[in-house]
Amino acid sequence: DAKTTQPTSMDCAEGRAANLPCNHSTISGNEYVYWYRQIHSQGPQYIIHGLKNNETNEMASLIITEDRKSSTLILPHATLRDTAVYYCIVSSSGAGSYQLTFGKGTKLSVIP
């Protein structure tokens, strides 16, 4: 699976949009981009995933560049409860793609 690069940490003011970038320049055609987050002392939580089109759900939006070499997770109105470590993961489809390789992620701090 392709490697991802994320900033170590970010701050965001409460109520503002949080934009978390991820670089995955070696992504291949059958690889999806997944985002998970981990709130302190809890297990990781799935947020969203996408292949090449932008995606939106009740939690967040995912913007993937046309060349698919980078993406941005957007939390439209960050709250204090969104403070967590956010992981960008690239994983291929097909048999054997079950492992999720979590890196260090981005520690997002939402500030009152």
Added chain:
Amino acid sequence: GAGVSQSPSNKVTEKGKDVELRCDPISGHTALYWYRQSLGQGLEFLIYFQGNSAPDKSGLPSDRFSAERTGGSVSTLTIQRTQQEDSAVYLCASSLRTGTVGYNEQFFGPGTRLTVL
């Protein structure tokens, strides 16, 4: 319950003792995964079960680690002769389907924090 549950939530043991960690996946999920997370680190894959297929044990760090999944549901991770470097949070996850269409939403339990003294 609706989510993945794990027990115990915390386990303190002495070096050299054996420990068993339990995971109850979401009902109907055919895939089950074990990961571990050392302090300040990302998740490390340990083992994967899919239905009745032979498990993928490629992530187990040594032969002191083993896992089983009885009846396609509950799983137990066993660590024999624990060492201090085994101290970590052990996370279990389950998913409804795996890999067929690139959709791999895994639902994680709260983890078991293992401390080996």
